[in-house]
Amino acid sequence: MKYVDEFRDAELIRKTSEEIHRLVDPNRKYRFMEVCGGHTFSIFRFGIQNLLPGNIELVHGPGCPVCVLPMGRMDDGLTIAQQKNVIFTAFGDVMRVPGRKGSPLELRAKGADIRMIYSPLDALKIAVDHPDRKVVLFAIGFETTAPSTALTLLRARDLNVSNFFVFSNHVLILPAIRAILDSPDMRIDGFLGPGHVSAVIGARPYEFITKHYNKPLVISGFEPLDLLQSILMLVKQLKEGRCEVENQYSRVVPWEGNVPALNAMNKVFEVRPFFEWRGLGFITQSALKLRSEFSQWDAEVHFEVEGVRVTDPKAAQCGEVLKGVLRPHQCKLFGKECTPEHPVGALMVSSEGACAAYYHHVHLRQAVGE
Numbered sequence: 001m002k003y004v005d006e007f008r009d010a011e012l013i014r015k016t017s018e019e020i021h022r023l024v025d026p027n028r029k030y031r032f033m034e035v036c037g038g039h040t041f042s043i044f045r046f047g048i049q050n051l052l053p054g055n056i057e058l059v060h061g062p063g064c065p066v067c068v069l070p071m072g073r074m075d076d077g078l079t080i081a082q083q084k085n086v087i088f089t090a091f092g093d094v095m096r097v098p099g100r101k102g103s104p105l106e107l108r109a110k111g112a113d114i115r116m117i118y119s120p121l122d123a124l125k126i127a128v129d130h131p132d133r134k135v136v137l138f139a140i141g142f143e144t145t146a147p148s149t150a151l152t153l154l155r156a157r158d159l160n161v162s163n164f165f166v167f168s169n170h171v172l173i174l175p176a177i178r179a180i181l182d183s184p185d186m187r188i189d190g191f192l193g194p195g196h197v198s199a200v201i202g203a204r205p206y207e208f209i210t211k212h213y214n215k216p217l218v219i220s221g222f223e224p225l226d227l228l229q230s231i232l233m234l235v236k237q238l239k240e241g242r243c244e245v246e247n248q249y250s251r252v253v254p255w256e257g258n259v260p261a262l263n264a265m266n267k268v269f270e271v272r273p274f275f276e277w278r279g280l281g282f283i284t285q286s287a288l289k290l291r292s293e294f295s296q297w298d299a300e301v302h303f304e305v306e307g308v309r310v311t312d313p314k315a316a317q318c319g320e321v322l323k324g325v326l327r328p329h330q331c332k333l334f335g336k337e338c339t340p341e342h343p344v345g346a347l348m349v350s351s352e353g354a355c356a357a358y359y360h361h362v363h364l365r366q367a368v369g370e
């Protein structure tokens with residue numbers, strides 16, 4: 001199959017759903033974690049859970065980069081944004097993430113020069129167009145977006161742009177999965193591997209999950225049939241007593257990854273010794289910082305970032321939701337104090353955040369009278 005329509009074919013979807021129903025063991029429960037926020041969004045959008053037997057539970061993982069960003073990191077970025085002569089640039093998802101003194105959008109309303117961008121190159125262009133200002137890119141994302149930041153920095157170096165700075169919040173997916181697997185309350189039977197990240201890193205790096213933790217992983221695409229086929233592959237592995245990395249999304253994900261993208265990342269970034277994740281705490285070697293050769297473009301060097309640590313509001317249970325211990329609606333604040341219009345936690349901000357996806361899904365169902 002090559003076209004999106006084929007992955008939304010109602011007949012194929014029905015057959016795959018039936019096969020899952022036929023193969024599952026009715027005497028056990030299955031908990032599969034979709035690591036990627038894009039999968040969370042698709043699962044709610046297409047109502048995938050409704051096509052599954054009641055004993056398969058989909059657990060939402062930490063794969064939304066905005067959701068795992070600790071509030072302190074947002075505050076550090078906004079401290080830079082409020083400095084004289086700075087233009088602060090960020091993706092749309094980041095604009096509504098709450099910091100202690102408000103979100104980027106709120107600070108913009110108070111006068112800070114904060115601009116929304118669609119790609120890191122937009123930020124570089126602003127820097128070229130405003131040589132008298134300091135332009136900061138609030139870089140965020142997993143291995144999916146880190147290559148484009150890296151390529152932008154290489155371009156900044158080639159063009160000799162000295163008023164462009166990167167505040168790197170890029171994080172790595174594998175240490176996060178390892179942290180979840182090491183967590184004492186871990187109860188996951190298998191993983192839906194992230195499609196976009198895997199297009200960069202490939203399938204091989206997940207082998208430690210099958211070898212050392214004995215959990216199967218299937219890299220999945222984002223269409224309804226992709227997700228159902230991947231769940232079927234997980235169910236089959238468990239039924240047959242296999243534990244392997246399988247690649248359902250081979251039309252996009254090469255087993256060895258995207259070598260030019262990995263090379264660009266390696267040129268520009270090195271792994272931080274440790275980095276704080278919202279809900280998961282400090283995870284060693286889980287994030288990327290600029291190499292010393294690029295320090296003249298490093299916002300953390302140029303602006304001497306303080307490194308504030310801020311705990312989330314006490315009642316917010318983002319950490320439990322991120323680890324799959326609680327479902328979004330089980331947080332005490334869900335739909336009351338915390339809504340997409342007034343998010344308390346970051347999981348309510350991005351469309352890929354579990355709480356926002358769940359909130360929109362519940363309201364959509366209410367709207368159509370289900």
Ligand code: SF4
Binds near residue numbers: 317328331333334338
């Ligand atoms: S409802 Fe809000 S506070 Fe609760 S887990 Fe979700 S984002 Fe966090």
